[in-house]
Amino acid sequence: MSQIHEKSPQHCAKKKLINIKNHHKKLFYTFTTFILTILILILLVWLILHPTKPEFVLKEANIYQLTLSGSHLLNSSIQITLLSKNPNKKVGIYYDEIQVYASYKGQRITLDSSIPPFYQEHNDNNLLSLVLVANRLPVDPSFGYEMDRGQMAGRLVLNFKTNGQLRWKVGTWVSGRYMLIVNCVVVLPFGPSGPAGPLTSKQGTQCLTTV
Incomplete structure (x- = not known):
């Protein structure tokens, strides 16, 4: 007879909460990386061209x-x-x-x-x-x-x-x-x-x- 492993509702809720947190972290890191990339590109363009005042x-x-x-x-x-x-x-x-x-x-x-x-x-x-x-x-x-x-x-x-x-x-x-x-x-x-x-x-x- 095989043994049946049942997970408690509390365990499932905790796992779901962890997954949500991980998903939010991934979104935050992705968004932060995107913004930083754009800022770095703008800074590089600015430094390379270095506009001189008229x-x-x-x-x-x-x-x-x-x-x-x-x-x-x-x-x-x-x-x-x-x-x-x-x-x-x-x-x-x-x-x-x-x-x-x-x-x-x-x-x-x-x-x-x-x-x-x-x-x-x-x-x-x-x-x-x-x-x-x-x-x-x-x-x-x-x-x-x-x-x-x-x-x-x-x-x-x-x-x-x-x-x-x-x-x-x-x-x-x-x-x-x-x-x-x-x-x-x-x-x-x-x-x-x-x-x-x-x-x-x-x-x-x-x-x-x-x-």
Whole structure:
């Protein structure tokens, strides 16, 4: 007579619970391995290509108006030309939501001017021309005093600041958005006698770019 081995309900439940746990562990390990593989591939692509931040040069600046109305309301009209360079050999750049304004002694002297979104191929250059204006823009009461000091010193130092976002493009892959900040400093001659025409600078100033 053969011996019959019967498993208790408790034993079966314990075995089933162990199988469920093992199944969950396998799923977790598979998912983790997949995510790590994707991250490693992205990191390798990034390290191999190593995108270099774009370069900007202020090619020209022309100040047509910079006058106070009353003691603290400013009217301004400035035209600038920026040269944008993509130094990467295999990486394109999408520029999004680009805003540019001018400042003097830490004070805004124009409103924001927008540059339409554009795509820049690798090893490509783009000329960006725009006009920055303000009409009765409130400024600090000390603005007129600072302008007088600059005129006595014979020079006017302005900052042109660009804020926006960019995305890298490698093949068909496009990265997420990165903050772009560009700061250009220009020194214009500003003698006591005043200019006969617009204040102009064509010195080709290299700008500081942060990504």
